Amino acid sequence: MAPKQLVSLGHGKNKLRGLKRVPRSSLNEGRSGRLFRRLDPAPELPAKKLRELAESMREPKGSGGKLDNPKIPSGYTYFGQFIDHDLTFDPVSSLQRKNDPDALVDFRSPRFDLDSVYGSGPEDEPFLYVQPGRQRLVIDPKNVKGEPDLQRNSDGVALIGDPRNDENIIVGQLQLIWLRFHNKVVDKVSADKSVAEERRFEVAQRLVRWHYQWLILNDFLPRVVGPDPLKNRVKQTKDGVAIDTRWFAPKNDLFMPVEFSVAAYRFGHSMIRPSYDLNNIVTDRPVFIPGEKVGELDDLRGFRPLPGAWTIDWSHFLDGAPGKAAKPQLSRKIDAHLSPGLFDLPGFPNAESSLAFRNLKRGEALGLPSGQDVAELMGLKPLTGKKLGAPEPTPLWFYILKESGLGGGGHLGPVGGEIVADVMLGLLREDNHSFVNQNPKFKPSLGSKAGKFELADMVKFAFS
């Protein structure tokens, strides 16, 4: 039988299906739900207008450094994508899912638990783990080009917890680093004689997950939402960290709010640069170039073995990571501009290959409220369509990006920041296994300075 991931589709490879149906269950549970249940869907725009709006987001030629975000190195863009896959991954087989077409039953709650790394665990997916012992995760130490890569089958398909983490070369290499990081943590735990052998995996996995959650809370979120939405939500008390939310309060099971997954958290699409240096040798490589018949070295599309000399030098992506770059490449600003390659996504028919159009259309299909309605509900003065350069009422995803751009693009603006902070913090608080509940005084121990831990520290530890 084919392993599960072979039948899964890549990040967003789902066809634009079900776009005419707007499921609005009376429950706010199930795999997806709504944050703002009382708001009506924004009126649909004629297809031509929607395409024009999508097209207006194409980054102007020659804008170069003006669109760079001096505050966020480009490694965080792909950490953002990696987090999205962790939250939205559903390891339950599609057969089971078909029994619940409206997704009203919760098969798997969105949690920061790295199931994209661990799959459904050593018992269920033993091929992800090194035998015997099944404590370490499998890495191909030397692929056909002689460099470490994700393990792959004979068709080049990555055998990993979530196939979407092979969607482009950068997220694929980040997946590899997380596998390395886990294996290094297993080494560390194994050296501790007080941990019984049969508990090593569990102890290592918990340490990895808590460091990952710490990164999200203390490194990623402050960078992407800025300080304001965190001020009243995250408190350090004598008992450790405590979290409050304003909008996201699931009554029973955790769910994924569509305002987050279909609009606000897609802010990361605007952070993608048109091209990247992977290391000192492989430079200025476009993310995607149009067409299916491209040479192996032409762009950074994934779902294939790592080409020779393409191992990422992480100092090109993160301040303080080991490597040869004097400074990292920056992410693009969070604004209403997308890199040209994202208008020709590989693997999609022409009419469906614009990521901007897909996001706007998906927002309509899921009946998202307009940006203005959400702003008003939040007690903010809504930005007009004129100010945004868009039809009013304005699609939520566009509103959030333009709002951020008008504020300088360094981090999300008031509406986007509220949604992203509220949902991510809420998910952390509602997860009984997160460090926030299990050990709120937890401090990271794997960074270079006690109590500090940034993404570059994770990379350093993985290479230690």
Ligand code: HEM
């Ligand atoms: C080169 C990098 C990326 C590519 C090519 C990409 C592409 C896509 C595509 C094609 C979709 C599905 C669109 C649809 O049909 O609805 C999607 C969904 C999504 N993307 Fe990305 N994306 C990238 C990076 C990111 C980043 C950096 C973030 C956030 C920081 C992000 C967040 C999301 C979210 C939340 C979704 C919806 C949930 C899902 O299906 O995974 N993506 N992306």
